[in-house]
Amino acid sequence: MSDDTRKVAFICSKGDLDMAYPALVMGWAALGNGIDVTIFFTFWGMDMIRKTRQDHLQIAPVANTAMKLSMMGVKGMDNAGIPNLLGALPGMTAFATKLMKDKMAELGVPPVGEYLQMLVDGGAKLYACKMSVDMMGLKKEDFVDGVIDIVTAGDFMDMTDGAQIIFI
């Protein structure tokens, strides 16, 4: 392997379903282009690698001004939003989540756990943030197998020398 291999590093800080996919899609594309991929999971982003959480990520319709009725299949309603009050009703988060998961499945996009495993199999290196791990009282055993280690922000900077860093 030559030293001039392009490197990309993602910092995943969000635990919402919609925010889990950018790193997965771009990371997979990067691996497909022969680019070296490292992903650092911090704060809520650690839900993407927690065994008990990764396939239960959700998307909330509350305070998401871009989520419109048209996405729920109501035609011609590109600018009609879902009232926050309605979005706050019990079951609305589960409903929005199911909708998104169904759409992803239709497109042949794998669920978070399976997608992440594909990245690991393709050579992506996964790390959890030490400070977040300590704060949330987690252990390495709480994470899926592909996670190499729990590292500090400084370690992350060392291992991503020369990489393009994308914060999500």
Place this chain on the structure above:
Amino acid sequence: MTTKTIAGKTVQVNDEGFMTNPSEWTREIATAIAKEEGLADLSASHWKVIDFCRGDAGGNGKSPTLRRITTVTGLSTKEMFALFPKGPAKKVARISGLGKPEGCV
């Protein structure tokens, strides 16, 4: 559109070096492109993937995505990265004389 001579045969290629006419492809061309891509010897496993991609593309030259290759052939993602390191779908598409794989998965 330009042409390139591979394994003694002149073929049409696009700006990125992908062949644009799948019917111009031969097994000798595949071996020559594989060498360019750093694969000195194509094993039976390599050929299995190449043949699958050629078949899957049919006459239209559209190469399958990596996920499609693994799902249909039963080869794992790991095996694909071992056979065709650094971008398996793209690499096998080039070797198979097909276009660059489209799609994000």
